Amino acid sequence: MELINQLNWRYATKKFNQEKKVSSEDLEKIKESIRLTATSYGLQPFKVIQIESKEVRKKLQPLAWGQSQITEASHLFVFANQLQVSDEDVETMMRLKGEINNIDYSNLEGYTTFIQEKMKEKQGEDMIHWTAKQSYLALSSALIACAELKIDATPMEGFETDKVSVLLGLEKEGLGASALLAIGYRHEEDQSQHGKKVRKAPSNLFSVV
Ligand SMILES: Cc1cc2nc3c(=O)[nH]c(=O)nc-3n(C[C@H](O)[C@H](O)[C@H](O)COP(=O)(O)O)c2cc1C
Structure with a gap:
C-alpha cells in the first residue's frame, strides 16, 4: 500500500528550505483534502486561515515558542475551531x-x-473541545495529503492559543486557534529527517475483544 510508504516518508519537519515554495495547484489539493474531511454530523465547525502576510507570521513566531517553521515554511495555516455551534x-x-x-x-x-x-x-469548554477535535480531523487529512504530494509538513500545537486568537482577531468571529500547520519542503540540514519512526508496537496499540 503506497500510503504506508508515504506515511513513513513524512515527518514533523523542523527546518524548511526557504527557497522552495508549494505550488498553487498543490495548495488547492491540500485545501480540498481539508474540505473533504469527515466531521461529526458533517458540521465542519472550524475555519482554516492561510497566513500570507510575512508580517503576521513574524508576529506569530514568538507566540509559537519561537519555532522556525512559522516564518520559514512555504505556507502556514491556522486551524480555528468554533467556540459555539448555533x-x-x-x-x-x-x-x-x-x-x-x-x-x-x-x-x-x-x-x-x-x-x-x-x-x-455541549456547554462551554465541552463544546470548545468538541469543535477542536473536529478541526484535528481536518489537520490529519492535510498531513496525509501532504505526504502523498511529497510536501513536508509540521502540525503544531506548541503555541499560546489565546494570544494567537487575539492577534488574528479570531474571537470576533467566534473562533479560537486549535492548531497550526506549516508546509513546504525540508531543508537538507534538517537532522530530524534521518530519525527513525518512533511508534508503539502494534501489540501495545491494538487489542481485540
Ligand atoms: C497535534 C500535534 C501537535 C504538534 N505540535 C508540534 C509542535 O508544536 N512543534 C513541532 O516541532 N512538532 C509538533 N508536532 C509533531 C510531533 O512531535 C510528531 O508528529 C511526533 O513526534 C511523531 O513524529 P513524526 O511526525 O515525525 O513521525 C505535533 C504533532 C501533532 C500531531
Missing part, C-alpha cells in the same frame, strides 16, 4: 445537504432538531 449553523448545513442531494428540507427537520439538541448538551 441552531443556525446546524440549519444552514442541513439546508445545504437538502439542496445538494435534492431532498426537501421538511424531510430533514427532525434530524436538524436532533443535532441542535445534541449541540445544546
Whole structure:
C-alpha cells in the first residue's frame, strides 16, 4: 500500500528550505483534502486561515515558542475551531445537504432538531473541545495529503492559543486557534529527517475483544 510508504516518508519537519515554495495547484489539493474531511454530523465547525502576510507570521513566531517553521515554511495555516455551534449553523448545513442531494428540507427537520439538541448538551469548554477535535480531523487529512504530494509538513500545537486568537482577531468571529500547520519542503540540514519512526508496537496499540 503506497500510503504506508508515504506515511513513513513524512515527518514533523523542523527546518524548511526557504527557497522552495508549494505550488498553487498543490495548495488547492491540500485545501480540498481539508474540505473533504469527515466531521461529526458533517458540521465542519472550524475555519482554516492561510497566513500570507510575512508580517503576521513574524508576529506569530514568538507566540509559537519561537519555532522556525512559522516564518520559514512555504505556507502556514491556522486551524480555528468554533467556540459555539448555533441552531443556525446546524440549519444552514442541513439546508445545504437538502439542496445538494435534492431532498426537501421538511424531510430533514427532525434530524436538524436532533443535532441542535445534541449541540445544546455541549456547554462551554465541552463544546470548545468538541469543535477542536473536529478541526484535528481536518489537520490529519492535510498531513496525509501532504505526504502523498511529497510536501513536508509540521502540525503544531506548541503555541499560546489565546494570544494567537487575539492577534488574528479570531474571537470576533467566534473562533479560537486549535492548531497550526506549516508546509513546504525540508531543508537538507534538517537532522530530524534521518530519525527513525518512533511508534508503539502494534501489540501495545491494538487489542481485540
Ligand atoms: C497535534 C500535534 C501537535 C504538534 N505540535 C508540534 C509542535 O508544536 N512543534 C513541532 O516541532 N512538532 C509538533 N508536532 C509533531 C510531533 O512531535 C510528531 O508528529 C511526533 O513526534 C511523531 O513524529 P513524526 O511526525 O515525525 O513521525 C505535533 C504533532 C501533532 C500531531
